[in-house]
Amino acid sequence: MSKFPKMNYPLYIRSIPTENELKFHYTVHTSLDVVDEKISAMGKALVDQRELYLGLLYPTEDYKVYGYVTNSKVKFVMVVDSSNTALRDNEIRSMFRKLHNSYTDIMCNPFYNPGDRINSRAFDNMVNSMMMQVC
């Protein structure tokens, strides 16, 4: 999973144990296009919490990509294995919610400048635990 701010550079990238990180990075970047497309499609839609969840962006090959956008246009992208069929939609939603919450916690920290890479240990722990749950 990874998150990008407005200018679409990654603030944070973390992969589950599989090693082909580069492939994930590539996937995530390409999925950004889809995310942007969806955002523009939303247009004047009410920015409801639910609509921030973009759902399955597109299923390719052997994995699925999920997107989530916050009010401040920070995008969360999650790539999961298709073989992991146990992941239900609401679980993905809950994971995105957790990410969002952790992200806002980080924002509360006055020492954190928005736009910096995220170095928070708490955030890392949370993300790791979440991924462990899934895998």
Next chain:
Amino acid sequence: MEQGPAGGSAAAAAAGTGGLLLPLSESEQQRYSELFSRCCPPPEAAAGGSSVGELFRASQLPADTLHQITEVCGAKRVGYFGPTQFYIALKLIAAAQSGFPVRIESIKNELPLPQFVALKNDSEVRYGTPAELHGVKFQVPHTSLEKNSYKRTDEGDKQEPKSPPMSPICSPPASPSTYQRVPLSYGYGKSRSGLEQQHGAPYEVRHTTHQPDGPSSGNYGAKPALACSTLNRSLSGEREQQDSNAHYSDDPWRITEEQRDYYINQFRSLQPDLNSFISGSVAKNFFTKSKLPIPELSHIWELSDVDCDGALTLPEFCAAFHLVVARKNGYQLPETLPETLVPEYLQAASLKPMRDCALFDSYSESLPGGQQTRDFSRTEKTAAEEVPDSSALLQDGKKDDKQALKVSTDLKTIPKEFQHLTVKTAAQESNTLKARPRSRSYSSTSIEDAMKKGEEPPTPPPRPQKSHSRASSLDLNKIFQQNAQAVRSGWLPPPPPALPPRPSLSQEVVIAQPPSKPARRKLRTETQGLETPELSPTISVTSSLPAVKPHLPVQKQSSKQKRAIQTAIRKNKEANAVLARLNSELQQQLKEVHKERIALETQLEQLRPVTVL
């Protein structure tokens, strides 16, 4: 006057004695500073006259010699025994014991350490064993600080030392400048941090073994002696620094009274209202002065701002400051907020004000340690605050705000909250109020477009159990009625997996789980958190855990695992239920299809003879 030799640590004792620079060897320094700290009850910067007198008498020198020494060292002139005077006096005592005349010149020589008799009792009596570790060890950084300030004031005004030791530093000048003084000494320490780490362990051992020995150790004096010297200390100073390091090793995360007073003073300088809080930017500026790297400050903030609102209350500020101090003394920052920092400052929080809802949007935090601290803070907060409904309502309003902003909670932490709720015996209503909305917000959002899952039929809540005095009875009844309705409604999916509280708790908790489930369902239907406080007290009652905080850490860890298992079990059960229902529906459809097929076939049969012919 001459500077100390480079090999040793030069103690430049200036000003007090009219510019006399004493060359003190390392061992002398240690001894002297340790003696000084012993004579100096913790908060004072100057040795008490009586204790100094005792010490001098213990040197077994004749009285007039002692008088002479006092005069020569300048104490009479300045009126009190500051560190410089004290050191000179000790040196003179050593000289006198070696047979030299009591004169300034005699102390320029290399002298053995002054001998004092019956001093061990002194120290033991004064400090006591448990406090000794603490008091003495804390004394050291304080005396160092005070000496630091003393050193500076030597140049200018002579500050009257008073307790706590930090106050001479902080009180007269503006706080930023005082704080800068503190970090100067601390920053000094930090520059040694690399070396400190290595030597921390052996020195720790030495400390613990030496402490009972009292005066013989002489390690304690290191840091004050260090601070006494000029700040441009050579590497030889590192050893003293390490000693101070070891002081913290016993319990680095405990805030002593002096420290707390100091932190409170600093807080006051930033924010006159002790019950209010420091905003993030102000705190940022303040802590940036400590010259710690930003990532570390960021981490410290994460640890200490337990409710994640971007502002520090007094206890949070104390914790943060303490972490800064520890870090500057070379201690690595912990991953989670240490327990001693948590309850201490939470207990110290007399009254946390009702935070303005506007001031923060507090999301549920997923900090592991921070989570429990937040719960504690909440429980403490509400315990400290009045439990009248007004406050509860206010809390409610605040929590609703939280809710409105918040999306989900870290499920695993919710049971933890419940743990805490069970522990707290004080008014938990507001607590649970806070706890519940979190779970509720999660459940409400997740369930609304969740697939229709069969819920596992919960066992009927043990209503009699819930009827406990803790919660107001009226609300309870309302809840139960709603619960019953919710149970009947049936379609509501089961509560989020992690919500069933604390499987690690006693078996009563298992019974409590179904109550929590209908409670949650009711929450969803209600969308009001007002009832939740009543629920959690009941849950806490059913669990009926003793309110023992030490149990918590152990419970949490085992509960985490169990919670994970519970989560998995629950998920599987849900999946099973869904599949079972699906199966039954499909079976039904299959039967119908069969019937149709049979009907069609009979029709066909009936029609066929017509065509066949």
